[in-house]
């Protein structure tokens with residue numbers, strides 16, 4: 001067993017140390033620059049090639065028919081693993097991973113990224 005006398009300086013040191021955590025959500029840390037959060041879809045760049053949906057490992061990205069007769073992707077974040085493969089596969093940079101990570105929602109289907 002360690003002697004309290006040896007531990008005491010360390011314990012006292014922790015009392016005066018700045019906390020490692022913040023009072024979220026009142027206080028927020030800046031997310032890392034490369035964080036893969038919610039994606040942003042740039043409809044104007046999309047050529048409806050379907051590469052994003054083809055390469056999505058979880059089936060979160062699917063091609064859906066749109067009013068102009070073309071198919072474009074939709075991203076169901078309930079299934080998304082935020083791997084960014086869709087953005088990687090897109091030949092037109094139409095999918096951008098953002099640092100938005102607060103994605104809590106009440107019902108299934110409420111977190112779908114579409115145009």
Ligand code: SF4
Pocket residue numbers: 055056057058059060061075076079080081082083084085086087
């Ligand atoms: S980030 Fe990954 S899991 Fe999510 S939609 Fe894109 S490819 Fe699919």
Ligand code: SF4
Pocket residue numbers: 045046047048049050051052053072073089090091092093094095
């Ligand atoms: S890979 Fe890019 S261009 Fe092709 S359908 Fe997906 S978003 Fe559109």
